[in-house]
Amino acid sequence: MKKFITLTSVLFAVLAMPAHAQFAKPEDAVKYRKASFTVMGAHFGRLGAMAGGKAPYDAKQAAENADVIAAVAKLPWAAFGEGTDKGDTRAKPEIWTESAKFKDAVDKNQAELAKVVAAAKTGNLDALKAAMGPAGASCKACHDSFRKD
């Protein structure tokens, strides 16, 4: 859990950091964060299918999807550094011009995903269902504000 909570300090440090500190080129950061979101979304989607009754509930698979989400969900935020607002990206300028609001949205998302990870590991479908709604809403809220259609 702790790693989700302390992400904020990492994020703030990273937004003020040139992208080349972690990535050779800004476009590498863009590619990396999109890849992280793709992997996260795929595994979140599999939990969503179970929670929504579109796939059979399998506690072991749910826990495995949760493990991937736990590992990947913290990754993309380190890749919004300087110079990564351009290129093949749907990132809105507000990520950088309203960085406190972006930080809040990311924090909320990380907290909700941490609940999903915990719920998926209980082996209880109702716990998973309860956690998925708010988490999905927190994904959508950030997309609505900070991602172009």
Place this chain on the structure above:
Amino acid sequence: MKKFITLTSVLFAVLAMPAHAQFAKPEDAVKYRKASFTVMGAHFGRLGAMAGGKAPYDAKQAAENADVIAAVAKLPWAAFGEGTDKGDTRAKPEIWTESAKFKDAVDKNQAELAKVVAAAKTGNLDALKAAMGPAGASCKACHDSFRKD
């Protein structure tokens, strides 16, 4: 470690499985496996920079990179199902026509990456250096045989 070793059975089951069993469309599988490779490559690259003296060695960061590799390295292989040989992919047909050879290359890569993960967690730079060479070679061997330039 065990998850690296038992991957093979998963891979064989998956190669015989229609992509839609795990992905809505074959192109979703292609996008997902490329994303997994991108994330894996970024974190492998960070370990490589430390091992090669291009970045300062930091035991904590090395262990964190290893955690991501451990979570992500097993993912792309589930996304080489039926119908995923087409589209925006550099996958060579040999993945499917020489599936036993592909399986061997993946097994080798998973075994070497498991050694990297273990070495990165020792906190010992020499252990990391020793593991990185064979792991990088196993990435390259698979790319050379099964990925278009």
